[in-house]
Amino acid sequence: MLKKPLTAVAVASLMTLAACGNSAGSGDSGTGADGVAMGPGVTDDEISVTVISDFSGPIAQGGIAGSLGVEAKIDQVNREQGGICGRKVVVDKRDTKYDPQITTQQYRAAAPKNLMVAQFVGTAGLNAVRANIERDKMPTLSASINTQTLDLPNVYVAMPPFEVELINGLTWAAKEAGASASKKVKVGFVTSADETGKVYLDALNHAAKATEGLEVVAQPTYTNADTDFTAQVNSLKDAGAEIVMLGVTPAQIAGIIGQSAQFGYKPTFVSSSGAWASSLGKPLKGLLDKYYVSGGYGTLNDDNAGIQALTKARKAYAPDAKPDNFEVGGWINGTVVVEALRKACEAKDLTREGVMKAMTGLKVSFDDILPPIDLGDGNSIVSFQSRINKIGADGVQEPVAEFFESEAAKSWDAARRK
Amino acid sequence: MTLFLQLGFQGIALGLVYGLIALGFVIMFKGSHTFNFAHGQFVAIGAYVVLVLLPRMPYVLAFIGAVAITVGLALVVERLLIRGLIGRSVTVVVLATLGISTMLHNAVLMVWGVGSHDSVGPVGAGTTKVGSVVLPNSALATVAVSVVVLAAVAWFFQRTRHGLALRATASSQEAALAQGIDVGRMFALSWALAAFLAVTASIFLASFPRVVSPSIGDLALIAIPAIVIGGMDSLMGAVVGGLVVGLTQVLGSNYLSDIGGGRLHEVLPYVLMLLVLLVRPYGLFGSRSIERV
Amino acid sequence: MSAALFEVEDLTLSFAGVRALDGVDFTIDEGELFAVIGPNGAGKSTLFNCISGIYRPESGSIKFGGRQLLGSAPHRIASAGIARTFQNVDVFPAMTVEECLLLARHQHLRSGPVASMVRWGRSAREERAALRKVTEVADRLGLGGLLQSTVGTLPHGIQKRVELARSLCMEPRLLLLDEPVAGMNHEETAEMAATLSEVNSDLGVTMLLVEHDMSMVMGISHRVCVLDFGRRIALDTPANVVRDEAVIDAYLGGAL
Known part of the structure; x- marks a missing residue:
């Protein structure tokens, strides 16, 4: 039994060695008939971009929905405008199973064949290939929207990161609870016992300090192996936390909210958008009246031009797909890809450098799915806006307030960049 | 104290579920000398079949239906894919079961998709209070049913002729044959029994607030440290091993949360497994003669 | 002839x-x-x-x-x-003598795995008859007092006797x-x-x-x-x- 992981490591390292031999740089494939400089994955008829995501592992539900958003956007552009720069845009999907080792293999296989990464899912996986992305000069849009990936070279986050969602969520909940100098409100944070969890915890603690009337009373952590949350829930309950911020994934939501209810503990729960999956609406039916999602972008239920376009494009592209809010995030990344490629085409430079140049200072409007963003230098948070949603029928998010931004989020960002 | 009892109870409930799964592993190992890595997928398939049947019929029928389908699947896998490998090296058989596991996992993804679904436990989200300790009904049902099932399995092995025949086959196939026991049918019986235990475990592994999702199959693999701790060929050891792992996870998530960045309880079952391997390679309850796998 | x-x-x-x-x-x-x-x-x-x-x-x-x-x-x-014994005693060491002998009745019993869980009707009659036969054979071979002993703990000579008894139980x-x-x-x-x-x-x-x-x-x-x-x-x-x-x-x- 012990042999198996060892063999896996051995095989993986062999593959790594093999892959090193043919790792392609950002070498141009020449100039097209139309005078456009062409990078990897670009021909006279096609532009190939890759989606590196979990399609069959633990977060595949979000991974697949997210990819669907990208695909629907690109399909729309291909159908309605004949592609970009006279070329059809092709999506090369790569399954990582949310495993950094497989992610590395998949990235290496995809890199020589694609102009850019239209969507990359998985903070750990992205960290595993950070050096390759830097060397390949690979423009990469991260769907793991946190500052850990934002800080990586050549990696862009086109939405407010989860930290901003959490900070905004906490300031909103504090206001709702009437926290003030004279009225102390107790808060608790649940985060994973790893690097990502620590980043969320730092952000939340900053927000708690920056907001008047909040007292942090419990900060339990969890690991992916946990299926019972008695310990976490009881530490929050015993400390009397009235607001609980959830820096978790959908795998923990049911356990934490469900067991809290069983223990007769009903605080206000607020999570980031990455923690909710609509399929959880069923098992948690009747227990979600005090659960809120702080989202950096809109939801499928919104009535605006952007969501209407997305819904129409998805129905045309994949009529049988079940609606899931992660596809909105994918649509946003897809929109950024399309805008960047257009701008690069105008500059007659469909190389990776050309795309990156186009991304610098790129302004994108999403037709009200979220307020317009400016990608800026690629290393700054593009927006501090988020919106609070509750869970409606079928587990779909419904907004309870308009987009807003908090001072705490900005001061946290300033402190973080120092 | 309340918290300790609370955690202890949840740990026992979870541990008994692991014990049911581990018991299945051990029964197959004893009955057909196969360490079946695909067992976790039987657990997953059991949960999905209950999920599909539940809206159409009463709970008991859905459960029986899931047992019938999962047992049928286990018998087909055993007869078509495993039986022919009997007598081949352990590595060949283990690789075959790994392959079957991947196949079944992908079949689950194809049929039911990657997302999570509802819970399928026999009781809902309610709780029962005993003093200051809150006992979730799902955990109570887990404990009650597991104890009954484990007792029935013990009775089966100790007091029925088919149980005796299965023990005889595990002890010596040649001697069992000489008693007129159809050893092939015993292989099948051991797989059927393991599949029944897998479905029983699955409804509790997906009891409120846990839900049916493709990760159930992987979750079930925590039974591996459980059986190594208990002993690969010990029925008693499987249950004790399961309890050790369940209690370690739940008690550890509280009392060890300040150590190792909150991750110690995640690795502790594997640490215990390695310790047992070093000190008693045949497990706490296993027999010395156990072959190395 | x-x-x-x-x-x-x-x-x-x-x-x-x-x-x-x-x-x-x-x-x-x-x-x-x-x-x-x-x-x-x-x-x-x-x-x-x-x-x-x-x-x-x-x-x-x-x-x-x-x-x-x-x-x-x-x-x-x-x-x-056709019953047989083995040159190097092949008994089931973890069983009691009684279990070992009952096992030899296996082929004479008809109840299925589930029915045999419930001692009722035919299954109960079968079990009682099997136990009678086992006691009779054990007595004949001088194992009557050892029925509840674990086979593996008995001396070699007795184990051989248990094996013989087991084969006789098959009638x-x-x-x-x-x-x-x-x-x-x-x-x-x-x-x-x-x-x-x-x-x-x-x-x-x-x-x-x-x-x-x-x-x-x-x-x-x-x-x-x-x-x-x-x-x-x-x-x-x-x-x-x-x-x-x-x-x-x-x-x-x-x-x-």
Whole structure:
């Protein structure tokens, strides 16, 4: 039994060695008939971009929905405008199973064949290939929207990161609870016992300090192996936390909210958008009246031009797909890809450098799915806006307030960049 | 104290579920000398079949239906894919079961998709209070049913002729044959029994607030440290091993949360497994003669 | 004259070109205590394994009650009414004597795995009858007081006895005994010989005894078949066999 992981490591390292031999740089494939400089994955008829995501592992539900958003956007552009720069845009999907080792293999296989990464899912996986992305000069849009990936070279986050969602969520909940100098409100944070969890915890603690009337009373952590949350829930309950911020994934939501209810503990729960999956609406039916999602972008239920376009494009592209809010995030990344490629085409430079140049200072409007963003230098948070949603029928998010931004989020960002 | 009892109870409930799964592993190992890595997928398939049947019929029928389908699947896998490998090296058989596991996992993804679904436990989200300790009904049902099932399995092995025949086959196939026991049918019986235990475990592994999702199959693999701790060929050891792992996870998530960045309880079952391997390679309850796998 | 209970005809089997059995034939009559002897490598064990279905001979036939046995799986041969013991005791060490003997009743019981969980109706009657038979056999073999003992903890001689009891619980029409006194001391050997003789005469169980211990075989067998290098060199009463020139030459040498 012990042999198996060892063999896996051995095989993986062999593959790594093999892959090193043919790792392609950002070498141009020449100039097209139309005078456009062409990078990897670009021909006279096609532009190939890759989606590196979990399609069959633990977060595949979000991974697949997210990819669907990208695909629907690109399909729309291909159908309605004949592609970009006279070329059809092709999506090369790569399954990582949310495993950094497989992610590395998949990235290496995809890199020589694609102009850019239209969507990359998985903070750990992205960290595993950070050096390759830097060397390949690979423009990469991260769907793991946190500052850990934002800080990586050549990696862009086109939405407010989860930290901003959490900070905004906490300031909103504090206001709702009437926290003030004279009225102390107790808060608790649940985060994973790893690097990502620590980043969320730092952000939340900053927000708690920056907001008047909040007292942090419990900060339990969890690991992916946990299926019972008695310990976490009881530490929050015993400390009397009235607001609980959830820096978790959908795998923990049911356990934490469900067991809290069983223990007769009903605080206000607020999570980031990455923690909710609509399929959880069923098992948690009747227990979600005090659960809120702080989202950096809109939801499928919104009535605006952007969501209407997305819904129409998805129905045309994949009529049988079940609606899931992660596809909105994918649509946003897809929109950024399309805008960047257009701008690069105008500059007659469909190389990776050309795309990156186009991304610098790129302004994108999403037709009200979220307020317009400016990608800026690629290393700054593009927006501090988020919106609070509750869970409606079928587990779909419904907004309870308009987009807003908090001072705490900005001061946290300033402190973080120092 | 309340918290300790609370955690202890949840740990026992979870541990008994692991014990049911581990018991299945051990029964197959004893009955057909196969360490079946695909067992976790039987657990997953059991949960999905209950999920599909539940809206159409009463709970008991859905459960029986899931047992019938999962047992049928286990018998087909055993007869078509495993039986022919009997007598081949352990590595060949283990690789075959790994392959079957991947196949079944992908079949689950194809049929039911990657997302999570509802819970399928026999009781809902309610709780029962005993003093200051809150006992979730799902955990109570887990404990009650597991104890009954484990007792029935013990009775089966100790007091029925088919149980005796299965023990005889595990002890010596040649001697069992000489008693007129159809050893092939015993292989099948051991797989059927393991599949029944897998479905029983699955409804509790997906009891409120846990839900049916493709990760159930992987979750079930925590039974591996459980059986190594208990002993690969010990029925008693499987249950004790399961309890050790369940209690370690739940008690550890509280009392060890300040150590190792909150991750110690995640690795502790594997640490215990390695310790047992070093000190008693045949497990706490296993027999010395156990072959190395 | 009625047909023999058991008939072996022209049995031949080679391993890597060496003839382990070479045209062996003999018949055993109902109620007979028949012995097969021979020096090491004479083919005794090979013969035994052919009869119990472990080896498949190249040619020849083995008929039991007129029915061809060749090609049947070991458990079918057992179910047909042929019980066996093993040279190196093959009991189930973790079971109690009672469980071990009950197991031998397996083939006589009909209730399925689920029905046997519930002791009611036929299943209960079957179980009671099985327990009666087990107690009866255990008493006869002097194991009555040991029914609740774990087999693995008993001395070797007793384990051999348990194995014999187990085969008798099957109520066989033919009992194959593979060196039943191997590893026993003088006293135990005498006891076992007496028991076998008694079982044969009192219960009328036909026996095929493969043995190394000459004196024991000669004392209790009705007829003896002598094998040497896979061939039958004699088949007669014990008294005649010990006088047979070929046997003395090939096997007994100057020992007698």
